[in-house]
Amino acid sequence: MNTRNDIGPIQPDLIRSSVSGGSSTYRWRVLALVWAAFVLSCVDRYAWGTIAAPVGQSLGISVAMLGAFSTAFYFGYATANLAGGPLADLVGGRTALLMAMLPLGAATFCFGYVHTLAAGIAVQILMGLASGADYCAGLKLVNAWFGRDKGRAIGIFATATSISIAAANAVVPALSTLYGWANAFHALGIATAAVGIIAFLGAGRAPKNVSRERLTVAHLKALSCNRDFILLSVAGGAGLWGTIGFVSWANALLTKHFGFAPAVAGSVLTVVGVAAFFSKPLIGWASDLMPRYRRHLAVGCLSTFAVVLLVFGFCSTLTQFYLVAPLLGIAGYGYLAILIAQITNVAGATSAGSAAGISNAFWQLGGAIAPIAVGYTFAGTGSFLYALVVVAVGPVVAAVTLLFMRKDNAAMPRSAAATTAPDHRD
Template sequence: MNFPDKYRVLLMVWLLQFVNYLDRINLSIAAPTMMKELSISPGLFGFVLAAFTFGYAVAQIPGGALADRFGAKCMLIVSPVLWSFFTGATGFVSTVLALIVVRVLFGFSEGLSNGASFKSIGDYFPPQERSTANGAYLSALALGPAFVAPIAVWFLIHTGWQGMFRWLALPGLAMAVLVVFLIPSAKAPRPFAAADSAESASHSGSGSGFGEVMRLPRSWIIFTAYLAFNIAFWGYLGWMPSYLSMARHIDIKTLGFAASIPYFAGTVGMFVFGWLGSTVLYRQRCVLIAAIYLCTAVCLYVTYNVDSAFNSIIGLSAAGFFLYGGFGPLWSVVLDLTPETSRGAFSGFVNCGGQIGGFFAPIVVGWIVGKTASFTGGFIFMNVALAVAAVCFLLLHTLMRSQQPTALASGRTA
């Protein structure tokens, strides 16, 4: 039986994202050991965590533009080759400065593939399937950390943190080879192309391309929303293992499995809310996203107020369910807001905003932990950011309803 191109593309970008997060989350797992062996304070290690997001942010728009210019497949080959090299290189550093430089280059290498992946989803899936497709694709964001935590802890115990990074450089190289053979070189004509063009023109106010879309207020609203969301996301992703180890006193052998549970909950959330964003709540995606972020804030509040490690893992798992759940609906809205010819660049623009938030989050959380010897202030910081993101999406929903009454009546408003 012939496997449709869209599902083959979805499988490959999922695998790429999975391996991407295998390499990305290693630093968080190794953080307590690396801080001890390299004599790095929590405040300084916040800059190490932020180094990745700096490089990742810088690569977003050029990576997306290159995907628009040369095709998504090209960038989906180049990026994993580069990030695998710098994953391995992390295992050879011996100073904080070298570690920061390598992580910046690693982040830049991973960032080159992001716009290409979202462009692939937009190119192969029609508008009303994109929330589900993005939810499925981005489930790798949760499953990657969930599976790598026990694996990384095993390597950490048996080979040290240096060996962990060196060994886990290999999967990315294998993915580059698979992309060469399994992703189509050029996409076939799509039966939904005309409707998709009308959709993007309706949402963007014109079909003239990236420049026109960038001049619209809604583009900057979603940029700001994703920036605020990523303060919470990267604060959660970067510091959760350290929080369980340092604040809840979970030993290293247990840490790998304890840190996996919230990510599995996040995977479930991605499929649940991705499906809702493509079906019964398709017209209300922005409201759905705002509600998800507010529920995440409530769960984080519960997490830092409970009195046991077990209950904190439950709170973190509930937060992960909602935190990851918003990705599918969010990126379906992003893909609907721009013409096909600029899809990679606009996705990169939005994600650049996200990585700006992601850059500052671990620095601020690390500074707060270092100054107060407590994670409470870090949780409050993330909750405020989630509230800002929720307000932005409610504003975006109101703006799109007021400006697109025709689209709303036909059931095609985000």
């Protein structure tokens, strides 16, 4: 039976039932595996920020350029997402995941041999390019296995970006202190490749009733003409300007401006990550319960994020930073689960990977530019508050952009039933 989805063209997607309470646990295993792969991918991208101040000084990198490695990664990552999304739709999420994790592990391992700014930028770009399909592949699999509780599943999947902050700040500085920063990146590279292989072997095949329609240029053209998809892409980029701008620089700002030890500054970011970890599935679940108010939830999160960033900028003691950190974790990450769910809803099953990749490319542009903007602001003014004001611009723009959406995108009925057995392809 042919059905028309939100992006325009008629797609022969099968109408699939929503996930029920008595469904198989197989889908949760798939979610756990793609989540683990996403965690390692995010730890790789955040690792430099946790040791940027001391290692950058030893390498002779100026304060203004400490964010250059993060910016290099996100430019590569944003570029690769444009190809990674369609790749996931064409070869399947499981195969695309493996094609991302193996090269990422190799590039992360090689970063341990970097000794100059130019070499570091080059390798970070390669790391970004290698990991471009990871996010798209994961969302492709989640979209295939989950139905009306997709918001909760995506919220859980999205916790990878927050728990990885806690993991990176807790593990990388400690490994660097004990074994040297180069060996820390060697260990991350090996772990990344290993988890990618485990996820590929353990994720199994996609449900039988997932759409088998081939991705065409018409699907991509329909996405490019969809107003809500464009607004969600812009809003996500502005939101990540704030999220990545803060995460990339918070540790270095606390170290440089207030003289905290890297481990102490990292503990503040760990609190942010833990709070974000719990907020994403809860806010995703709330969006499942109130699908027609998803936009309002996202606007509320982003507005709160901007305010809390300014409050954080006025803090001066470790106790104050600890008190504000949980609010940053909740508001600075909770909106992501909502935006991701809406992206997959406007796209439909056939284009889910492409929509995730194209939108994420725009999103990551915000993450790519923000570290440099914050770095130059701090280097030029020496002001902790002004640096946070630059970060806060992003969520303000994101909240305003979402107000122009035509509607909230409720869960679509084409999500795979979890009771379906796997079939012959990814």
